[in-house]
Structures are given as structure tokens and as C-alpha cells.
Amino acid sequence: MSKTAVNRAAILIIEDDPEIQEMLSLAFSGEGWKLRQAVTGEEGIAMLEKHGADCIILDIMLPGMDGLRTLKKIKAEGRWKTVPVILATAKGEEPDIVAGLELGADDYVVKPYSPRVLVARIRAALRRVEESGGEGAEKKFWQSGSLTVDVLRYEVFREGSPLDLSATEFAMLLHFISHPDIVFSRNQIIAAVHGPDYPVTDRSVDVQVLALRKKLGAAGEMIETIRGVGYRFRSAS
Numbered sequence: 001m002s003k004t005a006v007n008r009a010a011i012l013i014i015e016d017d018p019e020i021q022e023m024l025s026l027a028f029s030g031e032g033w034k035l036r037q038a039v040t041g042e043e044g045i046a047m048l049e050k051h052g053a054d055c056i057i058l059d060i061m062l063p064g065m066d067g068l069r070t071l072k073k074i075k076a077e078g079r080w081k082t083v084p085v086i087l088a089t090a091k092g093e094e095p096d097i098v099a100g101l102e103l104g105a106d107d108y109v110v111k112p113y114s115p116r117v118l119v120a121r122i123r124a125a126l127r128r129v130e131e132s133g134g135e136g137a138e139k140k141f142w143q144s145g146s147l148t149v150d151v152l153r154y155e156v157f158r159e160g161s162p163l164d165l166s167a168t169e170f171a172m173l174l175h176f177i178s179h180p181d182i183v184f185s186r187n188q189i190i191a192a193v194h195g196p197d198y199p200v201t202d203r204s205v206d207v208q209v210l211a212l213r214k215k216l217g218a219a220g221e222m223i224e225t226i227r228g229v230g231y232r233f234r235s236a237s
Helices: 003-007 018-028 041-051 067-076 094-102 115-131 134-138 167-177 186-194 202-222
Strands: 010-014 034-038 055-059 085-089 107-110 141-144 147-150 155-158 161-163 183-185 223-226 230-233
Touching (some): 010 041, 034 041, 041 055, 055 067, 055 115, 085 094, 085 115, 094 107, 107 115, 115 167, 141 167, 147 202, 167 186, 167 202, 167 230, 183 186, 186 202
Parallel strands (some): 055 085, 085 107
Antiparallel strands (some): 141 147, 223 230
16 A cells, blocks of 8 residues: 555544543544544444444443454454454453454554554554555465465455455465465564564464464464474465
């Protein structure tokens, strides 16, 4: 996505804390983004219905319909499937993060977080949706074993059945399947999926790979852990 397109993006913030809303408004004021703010999941869905969005910042602990239920509803709508959702959570435990990723979240930040880090993550998410996987996107169709990745349609199938992957999971799988049998460090995976200098930890990569493996089912075994190094996608024999 070009710099101009990124700067025109519409960002929906679903957050019930007025101080955080104000902080993000100030932090995003110089980005050129069109901001919309909601304080409940229900209000956020209504805004999404009316105006759409290019990226969503979603608090998990919301009054009424919580963030995970809101996320599930967002991802159930095909027209919003590729809209990146970044979860904001006070819960940094692995089960909470995995639950969000499995429901379709593309990324997460743990409170208290740096606004500058969140800006970088939003920009990376917007570029990732546009580029749909970087190098691997040059080829439009990939198949290995029971897995099929259709880049043009932004779809993944296992044994002919569609899988519901987030934008980050799609980009990660596309990177793996387009570079079979090559061992990648966690930093190399971060750079390939999110872009260089992306502010994320090695542990975040492990959590996202775990979530991807679960969605792939038995085919998830094709993503091998190389201890002390990173991961490798084993090509089908």
C-alpha cells in the first residue's frame, strides 16, 4: 500500500476508556487517518455497518458485548474478513492471546502499550492487506499436500474445504508454502510477514504459528519447529 493510501485509511477504535481514546486521538492526529470511535462492541458494529473501516483497534474488556464476541461477529461477515483487527488487551497471558488469534485477530497489543508501537502495527497491517504476502504474491496459486492457497481470491483450502484465516495468518502461510523446506528464524518470519523493524517479540511469532497450526488441523504438522532456530514448512512428498 502506498504512503498516500496508508495516510487516507479509516481507523475504527472500539475502546470504552475515555483516556485511552483521547491518547490515541492525539497519537494518530499527525497520521492523516480518518478516525471513528466507539465505546461498546454494539456501537462499533453499527459504525462498521455504516462507514466501514480499513483497520480496527478493539479492546477485549468492553461493557455488554465483549471484544472477543465483537471480533467473532466482525469476522463472520465476509465483507469484513480481510479488515485487520488489532486486539488491545490488559490480559497478556498466552490463552487469552491465542483465543483472540483463533477468532481472526491479526495482531494484539498488551496494555499499557506505546502509541508509537500501535501506529507502526497499524501501518504494517494496512500494507500487509494490500501486498497480500510480498514475494509469494507474485504467483497466484500454491498447493502442497492437502493445502491450497489462492492468492487472487484470498482463500485457503484444506482438502477442498475453506479455512477462515486472518490476514496475518494468510500472509504467514503464504510465506511458508512459497518457500518450502527453508528454515526461517523468527526475525525473518517477522520481516516477511510484517515488514522490517516491526515491533514484535519472538514469543509473539510462536503464538501466531500455534494459532495457524490449529486452524490448519492435520496439515499444521507441515510447519515444523526447528529448535533454537525457528520454523520450516515441509513440502509434501
